[in-house]
Amino acid sequence: MPFLTDENRRWRDIARGVAEEVVRPVAAKYDQSQEYPWEVKEGIARSGLFGVWIPKEYGGHGGGTLDLCICVEELSRACGGVGVLYAVNSLGSTPIVIGGTEEQKKRYLPRIAAGEVLVAYSLSEKFAGSDAGSLRTPAVKDGDHWVIDGEKKWTTNGGAAHLYTVFASTDPASGSRGISGFLVEKSWPGFQIKKVEDKMGIRCVPVTEVNLDRVRVPESNLLGGITGRGFKHAMMTLDRARPGVAAQAVGLAQGALDLAVVYAKRREQFGVPIASHGMVQQMLADMSAKVSAARYLVYAAAKAIDSGLPSAGRLAAEAKLFATDAAMQVTTDAVQVFGGYGYMKDYPIEKYMRDAKITQIYEGTNQVQRLVIARALVKESGALAHLDKYIPHETQRGVNDLAAAGEGAAGAPRGANRAPETR
Numbered sequence: 251m252p253f254l255t256d257e258n259r260r261w262r263d264i265a266r267g268v269a270e271e272v273v274r275p276v277a278a279k280y281d282q283s284q285e286y287p288w289e290v291k292e293g294i295a296r297s298g299l300f301g302v303w304i305p306k307e308y309g310g311h312g313g314g315t316l317d318l319c320i321c322v323e324e325l326s327r328a329c330g331g332v333g334v335l336y337a338v339n340s341l342g343s344t345p346i347v348i349g350g351t352e353e354q355k356k357r358y359l360p361r362i363a364a365g366e367v368l369v370a371y372s373l374s375e376k377f378a379g380s381d382a383g384s385l386r387t388p389a390v391k392d393g394d395h396w397v398i399d400g401e402k403k404w405t406t407n408g409g410a411a412h413l414y415t416v417f418a419s420t421d422p423a424s425g426s427r428g429i430s431g432f433l434v435e436k437s438w439p440g441f442q443i444k445k446v447e448d449k450m451g452i453r454c455v456p457v458t459e460v461n462l463d464r465v466r467v468p469e470s471n472l473l474g475g476i477t478g479r480g481f482k483h484a485m486m487t488l489d490r491a492r493p494g495v496a497a498q499a500v501g502l503a504q505g506a507l508d509l510a511v512v513y514a515k516r517r518e519q520f521g522v523p524i525a526s527h528g529m530v531q532q533m534l535a536d537m538s539a540k541v542s543a544a545r546y547l548v549y550a551a552a553k554a555i556d557s558g559l560p561s562a563g564r565l566a567a568e569a570k571l572f573a574t575d576a577a578m579q580v581t582t583d584a585v586q587v588f589g590g591y592g593y594m595k596d597y598p599i600e601k602y603m604r605d606a607k608i609t610q611i612y613e614g615t616n617q618v619q620r621l622v623i624a625r626a627l628v629k630e631s632g633a634l635a636h637l638d639k640y641i642p643h644e645t646q647r648g649v650n651d652l653a654a655a656g657e658g659a660a661g662a663p664r665g666a667n668r669a670p671e672t673r
């Protein structure tokens with residue numbers, strides 16, 4: 251694979267080994283039982299993969315977003331559920347890496363890197379999904395503690411995780427600027443896992459409601475030791491995590507393509523392997539091109555994040571949008587290559603299609619990615635100002651006078667088309 255460093259390849263080989271030896275043999279079993287695969291988690295921990303994204307000074311390997319994406323891709327190639335079971339620990343702990351106090355980093359990150367402490371990220375609520383800034387769970391100060399009394403929806407790793415990065419409102423009047431992050435431990439009184447969701451895909455990893463029944467959180471577990479930064483930290487985390495979801499999608503698409511190629515060579519119809527029928531070849535070729543295009547976009551986005559490029563946010567959203575749509579198309583076509591058998595649960599391919607669907611939805615739906623991309627394009631367009639003179643400017647008597655006076659041509663109030671603040 252071009253562009254990868256020796257270190258990137260080293261992580262790829264380790265993750266590929268875990269995927270083939272530990273994950274693939276049990277993927278169908280845990281998809282069916284919908285139980286957390288502790289044996290797989292132990293295999294991942296033994297290989298050192300939980301430390302990839304954690305800085306070296308806190309017990310990790312100091313790898314970048316690209317290393318993380320490569321590992322997520324390889325695990326997802328064998329099982330999309332395991333891909334997120336692993337990646338969600340990065341999602342949950344990145345707020346500590348980017349916004350935690352020195353003491354919080356020292357207390358939690360080494361144990362996360364070792365795979366001893368699993369993490370979850372609790373931002374969404376029943377009535378606050380894409381519009382996460384409208385979350386309502388309150389956190390109220392009580393002496394040297396904060397009391398969180400509310401519910402979070404769709405916490406991936408819920409119940410399995412020991413630590414929950416919970417976003418709550420410490421100042422409801424300030425809207426999203428009144429949101430703060432808290433590091434909440436599962437063992438604390440009042441912390442309860444409520445509904446465990448019965449899902450279409452990624453079934454080996456639990457997604458749950460979390461009930462916080464007057465949970466007392468010490469001041470030392472207020473993320474970064476400061477209120478009002480939670481939404482910023484949550485959004486910065488999602489910006490960095492998006493290539494990870496995209497990598498999950500690439501892994502799923504590659505895994506489905508692998509199986510489709512093997513099956514197309516083996517299955518014979520009309521006296522020849524179906525791989526020699528032109529229309530099957532066309533499907534396989536289109537699938538392969540989509541996987542490669544998605545992979546290189548993911549790598550580019552991950553590298554942009556690691557290099558701190560200003561365009562990193564847009565690239566990450568583009569990678570998430572493109573790779574997850576590609577995964578849905580490729581996994582659907584893979585089922586088509588398998589024909590009727592592809593629709594059956596005792597064949598491994600329909601699971602890829604079910605697992606792929608969620609990648610278009612979580613960590614910001616693909617509609618939200620389009621909003622992020624379009625806004626970034628407009629923001630970055632300053633360098634294109636010189637092109638303006640090549641585009642004719644129309645004038646209309648009466649109308650231009652109004653516009654110059656500061657009113658819209660149709661008298662619309664300013665800000666009527668303001669884009670919503672989304673995750």
Ligand SMILES: Cc1cc2nc3c(=O)[nH]c(=O)nc-3n(C[C@H](O)[C@H](O)[C@H](O)COP(=O)(O)OP(=O)(O)OC[C@H]3O[C@@H](n4cnc5c(N)ncnc54)[C@H](O)[C@@H]3O)c2cc1C
Binds near residue numbers: 372379380405
């Ligand atoms: C399996 C699973 C795991 C999850 N894990 C986590 C987790 O670990 N932590 C966490 O905090 N959350 C998690 N989520 C929540 C997930 O991030 C949200 O489901 C997602 O952000 C969408 O929110 P919503 O479901 O409320 O949909 P809504 O926001 O209600 O959206 C519904 C539809 O409207 C569209 N839409 C909404 N707003 C706009 C807009 N402004 N412009 C155009 N279209 C729009 C959406 O794209 C979508 O198609 C998980 C969800 C699932 C299903």
